[in-house]
Amino acid sequence: MAWMVAVVATLTMTVSFVDRAALSVLAVEVIKDLGMSKQQYGWAFPIDGSEDTTWHYDAMLWEAGGDILNADNTQAAFNSDAGVQALTALQQMAVTDKSVFLDQQNTGKIDTLFNSGKIGMHVTGPWALSGYPDINYGVQIMPEFPGGSHATIAGPDMWVMFDNNGHGEAAWQFMQWLTAAEQVKADAMESGHLPIRNSVVTPSFLKAFDQKFPGEGLFAQNLTNVTKARPVITSYDQISRIMAEAVVKVMLGQGDPKSSLDDAANQVNQVLAGG
Amino acid sequence: MAAVAARPPRGAPGFARRALTSDHLAGWLFVLPAVFLVALFSIFPIIWGFILSLQKASLISPNRPFVGIDNYTHIASDPVARQAATNAVIYTCLFVPTSIIIALFLAIALNQKIRLIRFYRLAVFIPVAVSTIATGVMFMWVFDANFGLANWALGGVGLGPFGWFDSPSGAMPSLVIMTVWGWLGFDAIIYLAALQGVPHELVEAAAVDGASRWTIFRNVTLPLLGPATLLLVVWSTISAVQLFDEVFFITRGGPLGHTNVPVFYIYRLAFTSQYGFSAAGYAAALAYVLFVVILILTLVQFWMGNRVVHYSS
Numbered sequence: 001m002a003w004m005v006a007v008v009a010t011l012t013m014t015v016s017f018v019d020r021a022a023l024s025v026l027a028v029e030v031i032k033d034l035g036m037s038k039q040q041y042g043w044a045f046p047i048d049g050s051e052d053t054t055w056h057y058d059a060m061l062w063e064a065g066g067d068i069l070n071a072d073n074t075q076a077a078f079n080s081d082a083g084v085q086a087l088t089a090l091q092q093m094a095v096t097d098k099s100v101f102l103d104q105q106n107t108g109k110i111d112t113l114f115n116s117g118k119i120g121m122h123v124t125g126p127w128a129l130s131g132y133p134d135i136n137y138g139v140q141i142m143p144e145f146p147g148g149s150h151a152t153i154a155g156p157d158m159w160v161m162f163d164n165n166g167h168g169e170a171a172w173q174f175m176q177w178l179t180a181a182e183q184v185k186a187d188a189m190e191s192g193h194l195p196i197r198n199s200v201v202t203p204s205f206l207k208a209f210d211q212k213f214p215g216e217g218l219f220a221q222n223l224t225n226v227t228k229a230r231p232v233i234t235s236y237d238q239i240s241r242i243m244a245e246a247v248v249k250v251m252l253g254q255g256d257p258k259s260s261l262d263d264a265a266n267q268v269n270q271v272l273a274g275g
Numbered sequence: 276m277a278a279v280a281a282r283p284p285r286g287a288p289g290f291a292r293r294a295l296t297s298d299h300l301a302g303w304l305f306v307l308p309a310v311f312l313v314a315l316f317s318i319f320p321i322i323w324g325f326i327l328s329l330q331k332a333s334l335i336s337p338n339r340p341f342v343g344i345d346n347y348t349h350i351a352s353d354p355v356a357r358q359a360a361t362n363a364v365i366y367t368c369l370f371v372p373t374s375i376i377i378a379l380f381l382a383i384a385l386n387q388k389i390r391l392i393r394f395y396r397l398a399v400f401i402p403v404a405v406s407t408i409a410t411g412v413m414f415m416w417v418f419d420a421n422f423g424l425a426n427w428a429l430g431g432v433g434l435g436p437f438g439w440f441d442s443p444s445g446a447m448p449s450l451v452i453m454t455v456w457g458w459l460g461f462d463a464i465i466y467l468a469a470l471q472g473v474p475h476e477l478v479e480a481a482a483v484d485g486a487s488r489w490t491i492f493r494n495v496t497l498p499l500l501g502p503a504t505l506l507l508v509v510w511s512t513i514s515a516v517q518l519f520d521e522v523f524f525i526t527r528g529g530p531l532g533h534t535n536v537p538v539f540y541i542y543r544l545a546f547t548s549q550y551g552f553s554a555a556g557y558a559a560a561l562a563y564v565l566f567v568v569i570l571i572l573t574l575v576q577f578w579m580g581n582r583v584v585h586y587s588s
Contacts, residue, residue, distance in 0.1 A: 039421060048527045104441040105415055105525055118422065237548040245531070252443065252530055271551070 041101035043093060044114070044122040047251055048106035051237075053244040055153050055230070056123060060086035062151035062228050063144045068239070073231050074272055076265035078243060079258075085145060087250055087257035094251040102251060126194060126219045139218045141225060154226040194220055235271050242267045328559035333552045334545065346560035356561060358532050359540040362447065366536060367515040369451045375507050377455065378462030379500070385463060386470045396467070400460035407457070407520040414453045415440070415525055443533045446526050450534055454521055458514075462507050469503035470496070501584035509576050516569055537565050 046052045058068060066082025069075065077083075093100040101119050103109050113119045115132045123142070142152045159178070161171040177183060181197050185205065188195040192213045195201055201220050210217025230236060246264035249255040328346055332339040350356050385396050402410065417424045418439035429435040439449045473496055481491045519538040522528060528535035528543070544550050545558035 041421075047530070049529050050527065101421070102441065104446075104530055105527075107412075107415070107524070109415070109419075113422070234548075234552055238551055241549040248529065249531060254443070254531065 040118050040120070041113075042099040042120045044101040044103060044110045044119045045090065045094065045251065046103045046106040046110065047248045048104060049241070049244045049248050050106065051240045051244070052106055053247055054240040057086065057090070057243065057247045058230065059123070059142055059151060059153040060089065060145075062153070063142060063148045065145070065148045067228070068243075069231050069268075069272075073233050076239075076268040076272070078268075079261035079265040082145075082148070083261050084257045087247065087261060089145075090247065091250050091253075091257055095253040100251075126192065126213070126216045129213075129215050139215050141218065141222050149227065150222075150225045151227050152222055152225045154223070154229070188220075192216060194223060198223060238271045239268050242271070324559045324562060327556050328563050330556040331553050332556040334555045336552070339556070342556070346557045347564070349557060350561060350564060355532070355535065355540060356537075359535050359537045362532075362534060362536050363516055363518070365447055366451065366518055367512060369448065370454060370515045370518075371508060371511045373451065374455045374458050374462055374511055375504065378459055378507070379466055381459060381463040382466030382470055385467055396464075399463050402457050403460040403464075405457075408524060410453065410457055411521060411524040414449075414456075418449050418453075440526055441530065443530045446530060446534045450518075450521055450526065453525075454518070458511070462511070465503050465507055466500065469500050473499045498585055501580075502586055505576070505580035505584050508580070509573055512572055512576065513569055516565070516572070537561065541565070 045056055061068065061078055061083050064082035064085045066080045066086065067077040070077045090100075094102060101110065101113065110119060110122050111124075111128055111131050114122055114137075115134050117135055129139075141150050144150045159175055161168070161175060179196065181200050184195050184197050185200045187193055188200065188205075188209060189212065194216070195205075201223060206217045206220060209220055231239070242264045246255070246260040250257050250260050327339075329341055329343060330339040331342045331345075381399060385392065385399060416422070420426060420436060420438050420441045423439065425439065426436040429437070438445045440446050477495050477499075478491055481495050486494070517538050518536045519542065522534050522536055522539045523542070526534040528539050541558045541561050544554040544561070548554075
């Protein structure tokens with residue numbers, strides 16, 4: 001599922017989504033547009049310390065040109081300059097500007113507040129669009145850092161086959177059929193799932209898809225910005241927890257980006273070394 | 276001929292026949308389903324949990340090497356466990372006295388002969404019957420730092436705004452307020468029952484002797500509420516140390532671990548892989564230590580309670 005920023009469309013969009021600095025400015029602008037009441041926020045971020053916190057950050061890390069781990073998954077890499085840049089942007093918005101709504105519970109509050117016009121923008125996926133009947137909004141791809149990319153994060157569900165039941169060959173064939181372009185296309189048009197094959201995303205598909213599921217066309221197009229995936233290793237959950245702790249700490253104003261990420265990287269390296 | 280021989284010989288009852296015809300058998304058969312369920316869901320997990328606590332294990336992998344008491348010794352050097360223990364102490368010290376003292380005054384109020392008293396009693400008890408999730412959703416919004424009713428109301432009298440669940444220092448007190456609200460009805464009903472059990476003639480005799488209302492309350496009513504108080508202290512302490520639902524649903528142990536309580540930490544160790552795939556054994560060890568702590572706490576409370584509580588005949 002590609003993530004993008006959903007924006008309340010009634011705002012005058014004077015800033016285009018070219019870079020992250022613009023988002024930061026925009027978050028403040030949005031508050032002004034909404035009336036600069038302290039009851040409204042430009043942007044929102046889940047800080048419950050879950051994987052949700054981490055992958056909101058992951059996208060920004062990639063947009064700045066960074067990586068979670070090194071190429072062979074043996075060392076933490078998120079405490080690079082890119083990682084610090086991404087977290088500093090979050091710190092700026094959360095601590096200095098106070099333009100971002102920090103959701104400690106992360107049980108749907110952001111969606112509710114977005115739907116009632118209390119939050120100007122937030123990062124979400126196509127599944128959430130049906131939850132905003134009360135507002136006019138638009139969808140835009142993720143902003144980039146200068147010199148970075150519009151990288152987004154995709155959270156595909158894994159298709160897992162067991163090899164211990166004697167039907168491995170049949171399972172493999174089924175999987176090939178299931179993930180073939182024709183089935184992917186049919187599933188997308190039927191259910192609104194984003195297609196998992198770029199070859200499916202043709203102009204004619206996009207038109208039909210967006211017509212049936214308004215707003216989702218751009219999500220499907222955005223799949224070209226899915227250039228990186230989270231490391232598929234057994235200790236990922238531990239890494240995610242440690243990274244989330246660092247992000248939350250900084251966004252609550254209790255740590256600085258560089259040292260928090262370095263500290264987290266040390267912990268992650270210990271986990272990676274231990275197994 | 277063969278059929279006759281197969282019949283049990285008459286007049287030779289023996290053990291088997293006595294067992295088959297006695298009341299005991301019927302009794303055992305009646306309780307068998309319950310015994311089976313208790314064994315399956317209580318006794319078996321207790322034993323398995325102990326074995327697990329001696330292993331480096333996940334709940335799904337068959338690979339479970341025994342590590343002796345390593346899991347237990349690890350607890351002492353685990354900063355998260357220490358933080359969870361501290362949080363449990365803070366929560367218990369806030370929750371138990373607060374809920375019991377408020378419940379006592381509430382019970383006294385509910386013991387008056389006034390109009391609509393049944394309605395008030397019902398109103399006080401309703402939170403106990405409401406599911407924790409529903410309570411959680413409500414408090415999540417009431418205590419929302421930006422859009423919540425609590426900050427709006429307090430702002431009206433010039434207080435706040437408070438961060439409630441969102442602030443590292445406010446999350447635990449917010450949990451206390453929410454759980455006290457949820458438990459108050461239960462405590463108040465226990466006290467109400469105890470208050471109604473206070474013999475009227477004692478109160479009357481004291482009044483005739485010229486005792487003031489406060490003196491009667493202090494020297495007659497309060498001592499007679501001793502057993503109820505002891506029950507509530509023990510009960511509340513056990514549930515406070517085992518706090519989980521509200522933390523799981525609302526704060527998830529945050530912000531920054533300030534509401535990470537023991538049972539929630541045990542849950543995360545055993546049923547998520549946030550602390551690695553093989554932490555279930557360590558979680559079981561923590562659960563056993565928690566059990567021993569609760570047992571000791573309860574014994575101490577009963578021991579101290581029995582020195583000050585008077586049971587009326």
